[in-house]
Amino acid sequence: MADILITDGVVITMDSDRSVIENGAIAIEGEQIIDVGQSEDIKSSHDADVIISAEKHAVIPGLINTHTHVADILLRGGGQTDRALYDWLFNVTKPARAEMNAEEHAIASALYCLESIESGTTTFVENAIGGGSGYADDIVESKLKVYEQAGMRNVYCQSFIDENMESALSDFVKLYRDAAPGVKRASTDLDDTDGSIKNIEDLIKKWNGSAEGRQSIWPGPLSPRCTTTDGLQACYAIAEEHDVMTTTHVSETYHEELALGGGHFSMTEYMNVIGCLGERALFGHCVHLSESDIRLMQQTDARVAHNCISNLMLGSGTAPIPTMLNYGVTVGIGTDNASCSDTVNMINDMRYVASLHKGVHSDSTIMTPEKALEMATIDGARAIGQEKNLGSIEPGKKADIVLLGLDYTHFQPIRNVVSAIVYQAQGFEVDTVICNGKVIMKDRVVDGISVNYPDLYEQAADAADAVIKRTGLEKIVLANRPWKSVGHVER
Numbered sequence: 001m002a003d004i005l006i007t008d009g010v011v012i013t014m015d016s017d018r019s020v021i022e023n024g025a026i027a028i029e030g031e032q033i034i035d036v037g038q039s040e041d042i043k044s045s046h047d048a049d050v051i052i053s054a055e056k057h058a059v060i061p062g063l064i065n066t067h068t069h070v071a072d073i074l075l076r077g078g079g080q081t082d083r084a085l086y087d088w089l090f091n092v093t094k095p096a097r098a099e100m101n102a103e104e105h106a107i108a109s110a111l112y113c114l115e116s117i118e119s120g121t122t123t124f125v126e127n128a129i130g131g132g133s134g135y136a137d138d139i140v141e142s143k144l145k146v147y148e149q150a151g152m153r154n155v156y157c158q159s160f161i162d163e164n165m166e167s168a169l170s171d172f173v174k175l176y177r178d179a180a181p182g183v184k185r186a187s188t189d190l191d192d193t194d195g196s197i198k199n200i201e202d203l204i205k206k207w208n209g210s211a212e213g214r215q216s217i218w219p220g221p222l223s224p225r226c227t228t229t230d231g232l233q234a235c236y237a238i239a240e241e242h243d244v245m246t247t248t249h250v251s252e253t254y255h256e257e258l259a260l261g262g263g264h265f266s267m268t269e270y271m272n273v274i275g276c277l278g279e280r281a282l283f284g285h286c287v288h289l290s291e292s293d294i295r296l297m298q299q300t301d302a303r304v305a306h307n308c309i310s311n312l313m314l315g316s317g318t319a320p321i322p323t324m325l326n327y328g329v330t331v332g333i334g335t336d337n338a339s340c341s342d343t344v345n346m347i348n349d350m351r352y353v354a355s356l357h358k359g360v361h362s363d364s365t366i367m368t369p370e371k372a373l374e375m376a377t378i379d380g381a382r383a384i385g386q387e388k389n390l391g392s393i394e395p396g397k398k399a400d401i402v403l404l405g406l407d408y409t410h411f412q413p414i415r416n417v418v419s420a421i422v423y424q425a426q427g428f429e430v431d432t433v434i435c436n437g438k439v440i441m442k443d444r445v446v447d448g449i450s451v452n453y454p455d456l457y458e459q460a461a462d463a464a465d466a467v468i469k470r471t472g473l474e475k476i477v478l479a480n481r482p483w484k485s486v487g488h489v490e491r
Contacts, residue, residue, distance in 0.1 A: 001029075001046070001047050001048065001049075002028060002029050002035075002046040002047065002048040002049075003028055003029050003030065003048060003050065003437065004027075004028040004048055004050045004051075004052060004434070004437070004439075005026070005027055005043065005046060005048040005051045005052070006025060006026040006028070006052045006054050006059060006401065006403070007039045007042065007043060007051060007052070007053055007054060007055075008025065008039050008053055008054055008055040009024055009057045009059040009403065010022055010024065010054075010057070010058045010059065010406070011024030011025070011026065011036065011054075011393060012058060012060045012061075012373070012393075012421075013392055013393045014060075014061050014373070014374065014377050014391060014393065015393070018370070020418075021036070021038065023038060023039050023040075024036070024037065024038060025037065025038065025039040025042035025043060026059065026393060026399075026401065027042055027045075027048065028048075028399040028401075028434070028437050029437075031213075031399060031436050031437040032395075032396060032397065032398060032399055032437065033394060033395055033399050033401075034046075036393055036394060036395060050439075052432060052439075056405060056406050056407040057403045057404060057405050057406060057431075058406055058417050058420075058421060059393070059401060059402070059403055059404075060373070060377065060393075061377040061378070061391055061393055061400060061401065061402070062122025062123060062153075062377075062390070062400030062433070062435060063119075063120045063121045063346040063347070063376045063377060063380070063402065064121070064122070064123045064124075064332060064333075064376065064377060064380030064381055064383075064390065064391065065116065065121050065123065065124040065333070065346055065380075066282065066284075066305035066333060066334045066380050066383045066384060067125055067127060067284040067305035067307055067332075067334025067335075067336055068112075068124050068125065068126055068127065068334055068335050068336060068337070068338075068344060069093075069126065069129065069336065069337040070105075070109055070112045070126050070128075070143065071096075071105055071108045071109075072093050072096070072097070072108075072338050072339040072340075073108050073111050073112050073115075073339070073460075074096075074100075074108045074111075074339075074463055074464040074467060075093065075096055075338075075464065075468075075473075076339045076342050077342070082313075083314070083340075084315055084316075085252060085253050085314045085315075085316055086253075088314060088339075088340060090185075091183055091476060092183075092339065092473065092476060093340075094131055094185075094186040095131070095183050095184055095185060095186050095471045095472075095473065096468070096471050096473060097129070097130050097131045098131020098132065098184075098186035098187065098471075099131070099467050099470045100467055101139075102139045102141075102142040103463075104463040104466070105135070105139050105142050105143055106142040106143065106145070107453070107456070107460055108460070108463070109142070109143045109146040109147065110146050110150070110449050110452070110453045110456055110459075110460075111456060111460045112344060113147065113150035113152055113446075113448075113449060114150075114449045114456065115343070115345065116152065116344050116346075117150065117151075117152065117440060117446050117449075118428070118430060118441065118444065118446070119343075119345040119346060119347050119348070119428075119430055120346060120347060120402040120404065120427065120430040120433065121152075121344070121346050122152060122400040122402070122434075122440075123152070123154070123155075123380075123384070123386075123390060123400065123435075124152065124155070124344075125154075125155040125157065125218075125282070125305070125334070126154060126155065126157060127157050127159065127220050127249070127284065128140070128143075128156055128157055128158055128159055129159040129220075130159070131187060132161055132186050132189065132191075133160045133161045133191045133196070134158040134159045134160050134191075134196070134199065134200075134220075135158070140156070140203065140207075144156060144207060144210070144211075144215060146452075147211070147214075147215065148210070148214070149448045149449070149452050150440065150449055151214075151435050151436070151440035152214065152435055152440070153214045153215075153390075153398075153400065153436065154214065154215055154216070155216045155217075155384060156207070156215065156217050156218070157217075157218040157219065157246075157247050158199065158200050158203055158217070158219065158220055159220045159222045160191040160196035160199075160200075160222070160231065161222050161226045162190050162191045162192065162193045162226075162227060162231045163190065163225075163226050163227055163228045164188075164190065164226070182472045183471060183472045183475070184471050184472045193228055193230055193231045193234070196231065197234045197238065200217070201238060201242075203217045204242050208242065213436070214436055216244060217244065218244045218245050218246055218247060219234075219236075219238050219239060219244075219246045220246065220247050220248065221246070222248065222249060223248055223249040223250070223252075223256070224248065224270055224271060225256050225267070227248070229274050232248075232271070232274060233274055233276060235276070236275065236276045236280060236281070240280060244385075245280045245281070245384065245385050246276075246280055246281060247282040247283070247284060247305070248281075248283060249284045250268065250283040250284065250286055251266070251267050251268065251283075251287055251288045251293075252285040252311070252316055253288070253316050257288050266289070266292075266293050268286075268296050268297065269293065269296065271283075271302075272296050272300065277296060277297070277300045277302050278301060279300070279301040279302070279303075279385070280385070281300075281303065282302075282305060282332075282383055282384065283303070283304055283305070284305045284307060284334060284336075285305070285307055285311065285316070286304050286306075286324075287311055287316050287318065287319045288317060289319070289320060289324075294320065294323055294324050294327050294329060295327060297324070297327070298327040298329050302329075303330040303331070303332070303382070303384075304319075304321075304329060304330065304331045304332070305331075305332050305334040305383060306319055306321055306331050306332065306333050306334065306353065306375070307319075307334045307335070307336035307341070308349060308353050309342075309348075309349055309352050310337055310340045312352075312356070313340050313341055314340055318356065318360050321353075321367070322361065322366045325371070330379055330382045330383050331375055331379060331383065332375055332376070332379055332382075332383035333346065333350065333353055333372075333380060334349075345427045347421070347430075348426075348427060349376075350369075350372040350373065350422050351372075351422055351423060351425075353367065353372045354367050354369050354371070354372035354422050355367075355423075369416075369419045369421075369422035369423060370418050372422050373418055373421065373422055377391045378392050379391070398436055398437070399436065399437040400434065401433075402432070402433050402434075403433075404429045405430075405431055406420070406429070408429060410424050410426075411424055411425075411429075428444075430444075431444055
């Protein structure tokens with residue numbers, strides 16, 4: 001007997017044949033999918049305690065966010081936007097993260113989970129970077145507790161900085177810091193390499209596999225530009241020992257590539273030489289990879305998290321994703337930081353991914369909606385080393401499933417359901433989300449958040465105000481104000 005039957009929907013399986021089952025159904029027992037097929041066949045083969053009608057719905061695998069920063073969701077929506085990476089990094093996000101306490105992190109995490117679930121995400125990879133490095137134990141615990149309550153699947157990646165990230169860019173960074181003299185600065189003290197590695201191993205031993213297997217812990221060194229060779233190699237060794245992965249920021253800006261090794265070799269080449277380029281490596285951004293870098297990624301089976309919107313918003317550039325795909329590199333999608341991309345809505349990011357590269361390359365065929373959906377599901381699962389468990393609706397896979405209503409004006413008429421989801425959906429059409437075989441959102445209500453944070457919007461606003469005030473960010477984060485228009489001359 002099954003626990004849940006989902007019936008009468010358009011099931012987009014993302015299996016190897018990319019099957020789309022009209023009037024399809026899914027049987028779930030415990031954490032797993034046990035059967036997929038036509039509704040008539042599934043209903044005749046399985047009884048269930050719970051039957052969920054998916055009539056006039058698309059049924060898709062839970063979306064996988066392969067690169068994100070959770071805490072910064074409290075900083076979005078203000079005048080701190082429209083800044084380049086280092087300006088935003090040193091004058092906004094690092095100072096704010098350094099001032100946030102465990103309670104404020106919990107509130108930020110609850111808001112993050114709520115928005116993610118409401119738009120169909122069931123798994124996310126958090127690059128956990130504090131004011132200068134990874135978070136303290138009380139903050140880690142507060143965050144993981146919220147993720148467990150929400151019912152999501154998460155990967156927590158503890159960061160550290162054990163090499164001066166400003167050594168090659170000191171004058172460049174100073175120009176940005178001088179532009180915001182009233183902001184309280186985060187510590188620039190370096191982390192101890194051995195201590196950071198031990199901390200990560202302790203976190204893995206304590207939390208990896210917790211929350212009924214939904215929580216994973218990875219090493220997450222910030223970047224090759226601010227992590228020692230010993231630190232990077234130790235992280236990769238930890239990943240191999242504990243059968244997890246590691247993630248870091250690579251080639252986010254042109255300046256980084258120039259700074260590493262005096263511009264004589266790329267970040268990708270460096271990571272390959274030191275033995276940290278391989279199947280356990282997930283690289284965020286990869287905006288300025290050369291074709292030779294991409295060949296190295298393909299040869300070593302390293303994976304990429306494409307942060308399309310944040311790279312646009314920060315003016316960092318556009319990653320050569322079509323070239324990566326042509327070489328067979330696995331690419332997932334990440335929403336990155338909510339204070340520079342403004343949402344953690346993966347449906348929104350899919351539309352950007354499917355559209356942006358067409359314009360950049362002046363080629364309407366270079367990126368399809370089907371590929372964008374793959375990147376958010378089965379390719380995202382492979383990017384995090386979980387393709388055997390996640391990313392498709394097939395027997396034996398974990399039951400991470402999203403129901404998205406199609407009975408909306410902006411979908412009509414529907415010819416191709418995948419195209420409709422990628423190009424026309426907004427996110428609010430998601431009404432039911434299942435993760436690990438449990439319903440975590442029903443009729444747009446996320447019990448794991450609403451019960452524990454009944455006044456979440458007010459709590460988030462108060463927490464954001466407190467952090468901004470303590471940090472001195474009032475001088476940057478501006479309220480509604482008049483503006484001077486450009487592009488028109490009064491005559």
